[in-house]
Amino acid sequence: MRTTRDRAVTAEQAAGLAGTFRLLGDPTRAQLLxxxxxxxxxSVGDLCEAVPVTGTAVSHAxxxxxxxxxxxxxxxxxxxxxRLSDTNVRMLLDLSREHLREGR
Numbered sequence: 463m464r465t466t467r468d469r470a471v472t473a474e475q476a477a478g479l480a481g482t483f484r485l486l487g488d489p490t491r492a493q494l495l496x497x498x499x500x501x502x503x504x505s506v507g508d509l510c511e512a513v514p515v516t517g518t519a520v521s522h523a524x525x526x527x528x529x530x531x532x533x534x535x536x537x538x539x540x541x542x543x544x545r546l547s548d549t550n551v552r553m554l555l556d557l558s559r560e561h562l563r564e565g566r
Contacts, residue, residue, distance in 0.1 A: 503545040
């Protein structure tokens with residue numbers, strides 16, 4: 463029989479999970495992620511219009527999300543497009559939105 467301790471995550475796994483939640487816990491990054499969830503592949507210009515912060519803040523947030531492997535980018539000439547790169551992040555965003563709708 464498995465015990466609670468057997469089911470618990472390791473310290474390393476907990477640190478990784480906490481890092482993911484810190485990454486997703488920033489309001490600007492959260493808005494960008496939901497814009498990408500809704501739009502699929504979105505240009506940086508369109509993301510700047512969707513999120514009410516400076517273009518510099520959008521670029522900084524996207525760079526951080528890209529380094530973490532949460533988003534991927536594609537360049538087409540001078541335009542850069544971003545998309546969510548991980549289906550698990552999509553599920554987490556969907557579950558989080560549902561949690562908000564339930565009023566919790």
